[in-house]
Amino acid sequence: MKRIATISAILLIVLCIMAANGDAARPRIKLMPEExxxxxxxxxxxxxxxxxxxxxxxxxxxxxxxENANGDRLVIYRGPNILYWYTFARKGASWSAPAxxxxxxxxxxxxxxxxxxxxxxxxHCLWEDLQKxxxxxxxxxxxxxxxxxxxxxxxxxxxGSIAVxxxxxxxxxxxxxLRSPNNSKEIILYFKGKNDSHFAQKNITNDRESxxxxxxxxxxxxxxxxxxxxxxxxxxxxxxxxxxxFDRNNSLIDSETLSVxxxxxxxxxxxxxxxxxxMATWVLAQSADYFSRLYDPRTRNWSSIMKVxxxxxxxxWATFWSKLAAHGKDFYLAAMNSGRYLRLMKFxxxxxxxxxxxxxxxDPVYYFDLYSGNDQMLxxxxxxxxxxxxxxxxxxxxxxGPSTSRISGTVRKDxxxxxxxxxxxxxxxxxxxxxxxxxxxxxxGWGGTVRPQKSGFxxxxxxxxxxxxxSNQTGQDYAAFLAIRSVANLKVEKRVERGxxxxxxxxxxxxxxxxxNTEMGLAISSQRVYRKARAEDNTKWARIAEPAGSILKxxxxxxxxxxxxxxxxxxxxxxxxxxxxx
Amino acid sequence: xxxxxxKILLITLVFFILGTAMTLPAAAQDQGQVQNQxxxxxxxxxxxxxxxxMINDKNLKSFYxxxxxxxxxxxxxxxxxxNIDIWASYRIYRDETKTTFYEKTDKFRINAASVGLQYRxxxxxxxxxxxxxxxxxxxxxxxxxxxxxxxxxSGNATGFYVQAGTYVDIFKFIALRAFYRxxxxxKTLANPLPDGSKSMDLGGHEFGGGIVVRF
Numbered sequence: 087m088k089r090i091a092t093i094s095a096i097l098l099i100v101l102c103i104m105a106a107n108g109d110a111a112r113p114r115i116k117l118m119p120e121e122x123x124x125x126x127x128x129x130x131x132x133x134x135x136x137x138x139x140x141x142x143x144x145x146x147x148x149x150x151x152x153e154n155a156n157g158d159r160l161v162i163y164r165g166p167n168i169l170y171w172y173t174f175a176r177k178g179a180s181w182s183a184p185a186x187x188x189x190x191x192x193x194x195x196x197x198x199x200x201x202x203x204x205x206x207x208x209x210h211c212l213w214e215d216l217q218k219x220x221x222x223x224x225x226x227x228x229x230x231x232x233x234x235x236x237x238x239x240x241x242x243x244x245x246g247s248i249a250v251x252x253x254x255x256x257x258x259x260x261x262x263x264l265r266s267p268n269n270s271k272e273i274i275l276y277f278k279g280k281n282d283s284h285f286a287q288k289n290i291t292n293d294r295e296s297x298x299x300x301x302x303x304x305x306x307x308x309x310x311x312x313x314x315x316x317x318x319x320x321x322x323x324x325x326x327x328x329x330x331x332f333d334r335n336n337s338l339i340d341s342e343t344l345s346v347x348x349x350x351x352x353x354x355x356x357x358x359x360x361x362x363x364x365m366a367t368w369v370l371a372q373s374a375d376y377f378s379r380l381y382d383p384r385t386r387n388w389s390s391i392m393k394v395x396x397x398x399x400x401x402x403w404a405t406f407w408s409k410l411a412a413h414g415k416d417f418y419l420a421a422m423n424s425g426r427y428l429r430l431m432k433f434x435x436x437x438x439x440x441x442x443x444x445x446x447x448x449d450p451v452y453y454f455d456l457y458s459g460n461d462q463m464l465x466x467x468x469x470x471x472x473x474x475x476x477x478x479x480x481x482x483x484x485x486x487g488p489s490t491s492r493i494s495g496t497v498r499k500d501x502x503x504x505x506x507x508x509x510x511x512x513x514x515x516x517x518x519x520x521x522x523x524x525x526x527x528x529x530x531g532w533g534g535t536v537r538p539q540k541s542g543f544x545x546x547x548x549x550x551x552x553x554x555x556x557s558n559q560t561g562q563d564y565a566a567f568l569a570i571r572s573v574a575n576l577k578v579e580k581r582v583e584r585g586x587x588x589x590x591x592x593x594x595x596x597x598x599x600x601x602x603n604t605e606m607g608l609a610i611s612s613q614r615v616y617r618k619a620r621a622e623d624n625t626k627w628a629r630i631a632e633p634a635g636s637i638l639k640x641x642x643x644x645x646x647x648x649x650x651x652x653x654x655x656x657x658x659x660x661x662x663x664x665x666x667x668x
Numbered sequence: 669x670x671x672x673x674x675k676i677l678l679i680t681l682v683f684f685i686l687g688t689a690m691t692l693p694a695a696a697q698d699q700g701q702v703q704n705q706x707x708x709x710x711x712x713x714x715x716x717x718x719x720x721x722m723i724n725d726k727n728l729k730s731f732y733x734x735x736x737x738x739x740x741x742x743x744x745x746x747x748x749x750x751n752i753d754i755w756a757s758y759r760i761y762r763d764e765t766k767t768t769f770y771e772k773t774d775k776f777r778i779n780a781a782s783v784g785l786q787y788r789x790x791x792x793x794x795x796x797x798x799x800x801x802x803x804x805x806x807x808x809x810x811x812x813x814x815x816x817x818x819x820x821x822s823g824n825a826t827g828f829y830v831q832a833g834t835y836v837d838i839f840k841f842i843a844l845r846a847f848y849r850x851x852x853x854x855k856t857l858a859n860p861l862p863d864g865s866k867s868m869d870l871g872g873h874e875f876g877g878g879i880v881v882r883f
Contacts, residue, residue, distance in 0.1 A: 582768055582862070583767055583817065583818060584769075584818065585810055585816070586776055587857075587861060590818075592769065
């Protein structure tokens, strides 16, 4: 009786606390002493949790959340009677009443929701139904587009992910179920441009790998990153986490095996921050541990595998879900721990460790979604202990500030991208990647001159000048040419050509072919001789002759005997590229 | 030397020759016995000679790198009276070099003609000295090989000459001839030379010898 009384008293106290807080399920951080010792915890975050589902009867699960550039937020979730519902509210205002998403092709439950927003504020939503079909619909200003089937009906399986490029192209990663061999699965990317009516399709794995659980992200250069789980032997004994990296043209740049090649490495997630760094996480099922790796575009290397310390010894095979989001330069990870709680963590790049930010839920969670708002991290989650409600937790984070604009483009030599070109003038002087692409966020109103530089190359245009940049500047492309060198050892002698009665002064120029042009295999078709008076500035160069490439001299005849000319001789290759005057 | 001065000098020389021609016969009469003993002298003389021409112009010498050119000449004379001959000569002065930068062949040529009087005052043994003076008529031309931007030039110049020498009898109709001649031929150029000079002195010293047929 004494024990029962004690328990009752504790329950009473808890109920009182809940009553005092109304409906809000405030986070209850219940760190064990040993957990505290394991965690780095940053200063207490401002955390607020609200119920966002309506009063309709029945269970509600699988929420997805997103905030667009206008501050509008959308939460979708599976409602009762296997219907899909949504709720919508502008930030700071009250939430709208839940309503069903109209015209759904199937009303057979929904799972695996994912939501992204484009530059216009349109929300792009993805979910799968129980008929193994991936469904897509978008939402703007209170109106839904008609949901459409992305995958073939009945062919979808285990996971789907959506991302949006800066040009508002929607990218969906889908799992395609194959009957053979061994019911294997393959990953398909779907692309739909802003004005396209249908999705284009690109297979990125094959049936021999049997891949599922894709996660897709877009980096600031509009590269697409896909992390997925592959079953190498098709017998579920070697599940690895693989990564595929595509350029803006959706051409594969490289791939990487992120996990060790043993165990059950699955449910990968991925996010790219404003610096173009890419974080990937996954779960090793048998130890119930989360792992992460960070990709640095400057070094083009992945970090070593970092174990994510979420504080509590996990229950093997019980931990299976996490979500990543980038907020400016920061990465946030929301992860479940054996159904005990849902925790938000932040990556500390200096210490290379994940730091606890807040515990979102102490209750068991089936499914949740994480999204980076302007000044809050948004976590929508369902609750096994309260299945009739869906919750939204906001965690205050530093505001991203005024929206930056991105200047991006490609440097190409002939038709191929040229890597390693330093874009001087942009903040941080970024370099082009292996696809020749570059990109950098600039502050509102930024101005400056961007000039590509790489030893041995010249560029057209030489530079681009910006002023008061307030929107994304895409397609800032440059053409690269092998930098033809000008001639070597140019010498000028003032000489006189005379007979007995007549004569004149000439400047005799001699030079040597530049061996660097020969080394680069350049065919010099001609050379251009420029002249200016010594006192004139460099804009006054006048072309006075263009001897053939094999000629190594030129005489500037009939110059005034008291002239003070200086000369430059450039080389022109068979494509018309000319070396610089210097 | 300007043209007026040249004319005065030439006229003076002509009078000098004529005067000499007038006075020398009297002297010759003093030797009339000797002369009377000689057969009638031939009326015509024609010959060739080989001479050295030391041109005065320093620019020519500098540019063509020669202070003297050796050249053949032709001469002819007609005896008039009192051992005075009308004498004429023609020779071609040639020089050649390369232009200074492109090294194109640059040729210079003077067609030199002289007309004047020659007086043979006496004969002593086998020697028959003479003096003479007259006018020089020069035509000059520079030719530059194709490939250079330099154009040649040509022109004419006049001047005077004085000369002296002797015939040396070999046979009745053949004699040797040795001479020295000085030419005064200057030209003012319309366009200056590359070094800025505006005058050209084509005259100079000639000396040489040859063979003369008398008939």
